[in-house]
Amino acid sequence: MFNRIFRAADYWSTRNIPRMTKLAPVVPSAILRARARAAFKDLMIWTASRSDYYQKRFAEAHIDPAWVGKIEHLGDFYTWPEDVQDDPLQFLCRAPGLVCETSGTTGRPKRTYFSYEEIDWLARYEACALYYCGIRSGDRVLCTFDQGFWVTGPMTEATLRHLNVFGSVVGKVPADEAYRRIQDDRYTVLLADPTWLLTLTDVASSAGNIPKLKFIMCGGDRLPERTRTYAQEVWRCPVLQGYGTTETCGFIGGECLERNGLHLDEFNLIVEIVDRDSEGFGEIVVTTLSRRVMPLIRYRTRDVARLVEGLCRCGSTIQRISPLKARRDDMVVMGAGNIYPVLLEKLVEPVAGWPKVWQAAVLQREGRDVLEFRILKNGDLHLDELRKSIEEQIRIQQPGMWANLQCAMYCIDVREVMPTQSKQPRKVSWLVDER
Known part of the structure; x- marks a missing residue:
């Protein structure tokens, strides 16, 4: 019953991004937790009946999905990156529509499968996050994140459609060309890798003619505060940090204009911080609640961060995490x-x-x-x-x-x-x- 109510509310709110942006940031935490528990129960039953990987792992761990009511009931059960890397097909629960890969350079990238419906659904929430930061109809967005088989391309294109804005998803073009096109095509929002942004900022600073941008959203790597400060001084606009992985279909969380923590997508993910140290830093573990092609349960990202306590100054009730501190593996x-x-x-x-x-x-x-x-x-x-x-x-x-x-x-x-x-x-x- 609760799931039907939540699904009806989702359908009504996500048809309109401005309406969604008014409602999503102020949903009471108790409702978000109840919604996540209901979706998690459905996910356990779904994967147990369709995924070869989870059928085997549940049996080995003596887990009865019908009796798992909360994610805490799984104890020390996790999905490991090596399992996704070795045989992603064993995770499939239904036929996929497309495949994306991590941007790793080891020769063995992790492959993750999606449906077009999943991309479209999750893009609505990414659109909501960008709208919350100030994008409006009439804005022009330039996305220079790396392309190839990475999930950024299809996700960003779907996001821009939901925002109804002019946009170009061009990949990592030379910085001088991007600078020229920002001027010629009057882009107002930039999505960029932090290190590439540094090169672009040097180009703009040397040219002296700084185009007017609303904000810059960074992703794909940590955003050093020194880079943020320099870019904000040159571009005279907020520079924000986003965070995501290909395995989770891109967006996990991102900063608002207050820049004091990354708001999580609690509507589609359960995010845990495990193995915490004395300062609260631990590994980010993610469960994908909305995915049905290749869902992941308690996936260990290897990324290290901590929860940010209290409400954000923007007024949102959505949980936040700190910027990434490090990685648990040797990457x-x-x-x-x-x-x-x-x-x-x-x-x-x-x-x-x-x-x-x-x-x-x-x-x-x-x-x-x-x-x-x-x-x-x-x-x-x-x-x-x-x-x-x-x-x-x-x-x-x-x-x-x-x-x-x-x-x-x-x-x-x-x-x-x-x-x-x-x-x-x-x-x-x-x-x-x-x-």
């Missing part, structure tokens, strides 16, 4: 893309004269990401030649990384360091994020 998200130790090992393996002991670090200089290779001090090494060799291997092996390098979204550096106390050479690529 580092930066201007080059998603970087892993094994990827770096493959890059340096063909380089003549590359030392056995080395380390890689991601840092920032003057607001820009730097992928720095650190090698033991040796007078016979020519650092500039090694750097050029690595860049050549990036061109050969990793087209996505190469494109980002050409767009000045990061740079490569090779630096000598003094030997440590360890006398045993190890062929290992430590990868650390020092930003």
Whole structure:
């Protein structure tokens, strides 16, 4: 009965984005929790009867879906990224309409399947979030998020249709071209990767003629406060942080104009923070309530954040999380893309004269990401030649990384360091994020 009421309310409210934007931010928390519990019960029954993966996992964990009333009843049951990566087809509950992939650069991206109806439904809520930030009919939106098989393309196009605005979803074009088109086509809202935005902001600052934008929404990577401050000074508009993953069909949460936490999509997701430390930071775990092609139950994102307590100054009752603090695995998200130790090992393996002991670090200089290779001090090494060799291997092996390098979204550096106390050479690529 409750689900029928909630579905009727959803249908009525989501037909009109302005009406939806008035109602959604002030729904009482108790109603949101009741709605999520009802949807979660349906999801458990749905996956148990249709998904090979969840049928097997529930049986192994001795879970009877009919008796699971709350997500807390699942205990230590989780869906792991490696399972999605290894065999995404085992998750399917019905025939898909399209497939999207993570933007990872390991050669084994995770594939996620959707229906067109799911894309359309979730895009309504993304449209609501953007409308809440100030987009109106008559605005012009330029989306420069990476394209390919990433979910951004279909999601953004559907979102712009629901907003009834002029929009272009063009991918990661050169910054100077984007600057020219912002002027020529009079775009008023920009969706962009933070590191690409830094390059665009340099172009605009040098030109001196700054187009007027309502706001800039960033996604795909963490937004450093230094980048935000610089971009806001140049563009003279709010720069906001969004957060999402391909596995969850893009949008998980985003900042409002107050910029004091990311409001979650509590209408379509249950978001938990697990394994918290003393400061409340833990791993983000997501359950997709609205998906029926490839739903995910308690999916571990590897991203680390914490809940933000209290009401937002904007007045919304929607739960917030902090900006991402780190990742639980050994992946580092930066201007080059998603970087892993094994990827770096493959890059340096063909380089003549590359030392056995080395380390890689991601840092920032003057607001820009730097992928720095650190090698033991040796007078016979020519650092500039090694750097050029690595860049050549990036061109050969990793087209996505190469494109980002050409767009000045990061740079490569090779630096000598003094030997440590360890006398045993190890062929290992430590990868650390020092930003």
